[in-house]
Amino acid sequence: MGGVAPGGEIVVVTGGCSGIGAEIVRALLEGAGRGKVTIVVVDVQVLPEEFEERDEVVFYFCDLASTASIHEACAAIRNEVGDPSVLINNAGIARSCDLLDDDDAYNDRLFRVNVLALFTLVRAFLPAMLDAKKGHIVTMASTASFITPPGLVDYCASKAAALSLHEGLSTELRTRYAAVGGRHILTTIMHPGWVATSLINAWESSLHSTGQAIATPRSVAAAVVGNVLGARGGQLFSPQHAWVVTALRATPHWLQNAYRDGIGKQTVIVAPTVKGKERQMQMQAQAAEKGYEVLEG
Numbered sequence: 220m221g222g223v224a225p226g227g228e229i230v231v232v233t234g235g236c237s238g239i240g241a242e243i244v245r246a247l248l249e250g251a252g253r254g255k256v257t258i259v260v261v262d263v264q265v266l267p268e269e270f271e272e273r274d275e276v277v278f279y280f281c282d283l284a285s286t287a288s289i290h291e292a293c294a295a296i297r298n299e300v301g302d303p304s305v306l307i308n309n310a311g312i313a314r315s316c317d318l319l320d321d322d323d324a325y326n327d328r329l330f331r332v333n334v335l336a337l338f339t340l341v342r343a344f345l346p347a348m349l350d351a352k353k354g355h356i357v358t359m360a361s362t363a364s365f366i367t368p369p370g371l372v373d374y375c376a377s378k379a380a381a382l383s384l385h386e387g388l389s390t391e392l393r394t395r396y397a398a399v400g401g402r403h404i405l406t407t408i409m410h411p412g413w414v415a416t417s418l419i420n421a422w423e424s425s426l427h428s429t430g431q432a433i434a435t436p437r438s439v440a441a442a443v444v445g446n447v448l449g450a451r452g453g454q455l456f457s458p459q460h461a462w463v464v465t466a467l468r469a470t471p472h473w474l475q476n477a478y479r480d481g482i483g484k485q486t487v488i489v490a491p492t493v494k495g496k497e498r499q500m501q502m503q504a505q506a507a508e509k510g511y512e513v514l515e516g
Contacts, residue, residue, distance in 0.1 A: 260279070
């Protein structure tokens, strides 16, 4: 990684205050070394105290559901910090909800945060990367880009869209923008499977009983940051064997249906214990205030 600012590379991490995003920030701080990277955290949540104490971390409040808020934050970043050389589109929201229990307002917010914000951020920061002939754009997708279990239809649709954005962006960089620096811009997409976040709390017993692998946010972050610090692009899966889901659509339709139905059994909501009910009530109160669960960060 070469320097573009006095403090080193400038890396924008959306949703860097919690979950996978916070682990990405930690991994960057640990892996890059002091003075080698400036990490710009863009989030609607409060920056953790551990990051406030680090000179390498800069925070900008931004509601990714608002195009105006994104443009305001991007302008401030360019003017006050500099042009980012790495954009990690990590932020995402989700909630478990059957299709008929969903609503238009939430669908609109989910697609604005999980999909449309990615387009706006890429358009904001890619031109400077092309001028510098250096850059890296990371997209946090999911194995849900390839398979849709019950209760997560809107989320899975948004991650399929994120995959399409990554593929189209990567292709345009190699073709449409090749002559103006596009061949020098790296792209990475990460597809985690089940990750130990608040989203799976109600299903965790079912996942364990069916032998499903549950990754930690830290392991997902480590793989992403490994590509960034190693200047490698590509497609990542966590766990690595989760790549097999990409072959699902090449199988007979009856087998696809059987696989999706099987995932439905993995996401059975188990009645919580007394202690679990107390925790569940706390989470529901927090979700009610926000109207969604922060998943990636």
